Amino acid sequence: MAVLDQLTSQQAIDLENKYGAHNYQPLPVVLTKGEGVFVWDVEGKKYYDFLSAYSAVNQGHCHPKIVSAMVQQAQTLTLTSRAFHNDMLGKYEKFACEFFGFDKLLPMNTGAEAVETALKLCRKWAYEVKGIDENQAEIVVCENNFHGRTTTIISFSNDAVARENFGPYTNGFIKIEYDNLKALEEVLKSNPNVAGFLVEPIQGEAGVYVPGDDYLAKAKALCETYNVLFIADEVQTGIARTGRLLATCGNCSCENKNCSETPEVKPDVLILGKAISGGVYPVSAVLANDEVMKVIKPGNHGSTFGGNPVAAAVAMAALEVVRDENLAKNAFELGNLFRNELNKYIASSNIVKLVRGKGLLNAIVINDTEDSDTAWNICLALRDNGLLAKPTHGNIIRFAPPLVMTKEQLLDCVNIITKTLKQFEN
DSSP states (O other): OOTTSOOOHHHHHHHHHHHSOOOOOOOSOOEEEEEBTEEEETTOOEEEESSHHHHTOTTOBTOHHHHHHHHHHHTTOOOOOTTSOOTTHHHHHHHHHHHHTOSEEEEESSHHHHHHHHHHHHHHHIIIIIOOOTTOOEEEEETTOOOOOSHHHHHTOOOHHHHTTOOSOOOOEEEEOTTOHHHHHHHHHHOTTEEEEEEOSSBTTTTOBOOOTTHHHHHHHHHHHTTOEEEEEOTTTTTTTTSSSSSSBTTOOOOOTTOTTSOOBOOSEEEEOGGGGTTSSOOEEEEEOHHHHTTOOTTSSOOSSTTOHHHHHHHHHHHHHHHHTTHHHHHHHHHHHHHHHHHHHHTTOSSEEEEEEETTEEEEEESSOTTSSHHHHHHHHHHHTTEEOEEETTTEEEEOOOTTOOHHHHHHHHHHHHHHHHTTOO
């Protein structure tokens, strides 16, 4: 078979099954093209994308401004490593720092790398600034978190599938219940070796769990009281997904003036990835102010591809699209519309318990057990009806379309979703 031969869906799936590691269970659809909110399979069928590559494609598939920036830079200079300076990195660092309101940016490539970077940064700050004895620093995390799948990160996960047979695990983490301020205060009060609190503003992979309105602000206040770094993992919730530029939205350049439903919080350390590149290139970043970031010295941390010229050009273009197209405001308004419309259906539904989320990061909870295949079968039926989504944690279906979606398109999607759910009503 020639490399450029057109495959059928089944042929493509068979090749992956034979030659690829089985570390994912994709929905059985094979995509070959994407534009805006739509994707097409190899047979030419058109679908609404209601996952956006786990919120990496917030700006829509193949946004022409972002693709143009990538192509233009790729034709000029792609990689220098950090052994030399390049003329794009400083521009990007200045742009992003001013965009999000921080002093310094440390560039990486993937979300998990950025989380690992933040953990190292927090520990080094603990020893050199806070004064914790070496190798004694601990970081508080939340149960049911998802921060990636590196060895260190799965060490503080309670996802049995992600952890099984990958030990021994890394020490230095304390798990507490999510959205529980009393538990956070107790651990901070009783343990002077706590250096940081790592938290997702919304737990996406766990099923789009949204904390109480004052949770993040009060958690940040507790961290300030006990001299602990508040570390926000906004890899999935950032870049306008939740109706704000950041779900925390502290001191950021968000153009959405209608999103002030929760207090603003300024993280000490901000972790970004996914949509910071619009999904066209692996880009991630950790941002912090000088007091924290200046503990990093040459040789402490790095990445050959981190901060490469293509990544810098792409990230600036991707953030400009978010700003210039008012995607936070669009996500806020369409998210409210989506939940209102779904709630009308849920009021008389036997198959769906509830819809929850913020902006265009939402999920429905299916009225079945976590070990059932109902949510999976609903996603197969959604596919057949022209909309792509994926279950998470068994009986939950996450809905996260590109933020460039229009009101008319969203209402069309609501119609597809409700029509599909009716097929499964008792």
